[in-house]
Amino acid sequence: MTSTIHHPPPAVPGADETVTQRRRYRSTTRRLLTTELRLLGRDPLTLTFVLVFPIVTMLIIGGSFGTEPDEAFPVNPSHWYVASYFTVVIGATGLIMLPVHIASYRERGVLRRFAASGFPRWSFAVAQLAIGLSAIAIAGLLLLAVAAPVYGVPDVDDPVRVTAGIVVGSVAFVSIGVLLGTLLPSARAAQAIGLLLFFPSFLLGVGGPPPAVMSEALREIADRLPLALANQAIREPWLGIGNATGALLTTTAIAVVATALAARRTAL
Template identity: 80%
Template sequence: MTTMTQPVRTHRSATRRLVTSELRLLRRDPLTLTFVLAFPIVSMLIIGGSFGTEADEAFPVNPTHWYVASYFATVIGATGLIMLPVHIASYRERGVLRRLSASGFPRWSFALAQLVIGVSAIVVSGILLLAVAAPVYGVPAVEDPARVAAGILAGSVAFVSIGILLGTLLPSARAAQAVGLMLFFPSFLLGVGGPPPAVLSDALRSIADVLPLKLVTDAVREPWLGIGDGTGPLLVVVAIAVVATALAARRTAL
């Protein structure tokens, strides 16, 4: 009986040690602090106050509430497209993954640790975002908590998995940073933190509608503000999460 359970205990211990180590390193990463913590908050404070507080033809609800709900998705995008790819690619560049494998850590334990780290970063950053928004713009009431939670969870898993996949594919931290920024900022400007969709041209709106980060934003924002149920975007985000998780798991098992 002992020989049957020992590998399971060893693997759980390995994952725990990896998560503890990664959480400690996360606090020392200035890039993480900038993009996952500071950038969404500062952007929300600037853009959120630029359109007043009255609904109009561009905004179906209070514009400040529109951006508070939207910027939660910015945290998800920053984590998956910038923080995790750079972090994992730097490990790969320095041969850390090979050393972990040689030390007896199962490769899936690294992927699981990164999933825990990514989701934890999103939760902490999202709470800070709402804490800052509350006294400045107010936090809009959540009309459909279950659907909002589903959108946040599916979006978080999707983008964390994308981040793990990018980190294992790109050859260096610098390459991961360049690719991450190129993917993040167009998605941010068109789908989350830029001008409202109503003022975009037809071409830009068509591009925005298929961006994964825009889909996550719609899956969260629509049920949050009561301007839709977000079912269509949520289903697509769930599909993206399944595919990205499968690909990331396959890469980390190599």
């Protein structure tokens, strides 16, 4: 009489190791994100350019043109600048805060230590995205909280388009900030380049004089600035002065390209 011996199915090689590795990656990425968010509030450059600068300049400029629409402003000028300065927060985060933060890491060899410590390749990019979006959310809400008792927060005419503009613009400039931080050799260089990129965009496309009082040449330049396009995608549907479809699509394209390049550069 012969007996049949049933053998258990062969174990999948490395299955347990793969599960363990995934859990370790989630744990290390969570620790990295927690640490980075904690450091966010200790950076004086962050507090100055992302929190303080937009609020102070909004309070000054927002009260300089009265509250009645005229030839230069199609809506209440104060509301015009309240809506515009939300984009200033986005630009300050992407062009100043993140490049300096990341370039200082490169300068001190922190990124090499991340790689040597076994962090997953995508963890640093995810952490910087979360930091940038958190900074924009906190600073943007603080800006609106300060504006509310002074100038009032304008009613949102098209919430869907405004939300889309904020999300796409934020992702675009956070990705640009990460990209700049990984390309520039030092924190000082990142600060210099960031300021050179930020202030012309700020003055021409967002927080400066209205386009109606600019020369034709300046308007042509302003219309092509990425920060101005993001501002149009947010401000126009917010104030009900247009749908800004072209600006939204262009900003989306910028976000896709910048995110792809930033992800490639931050692969540890």
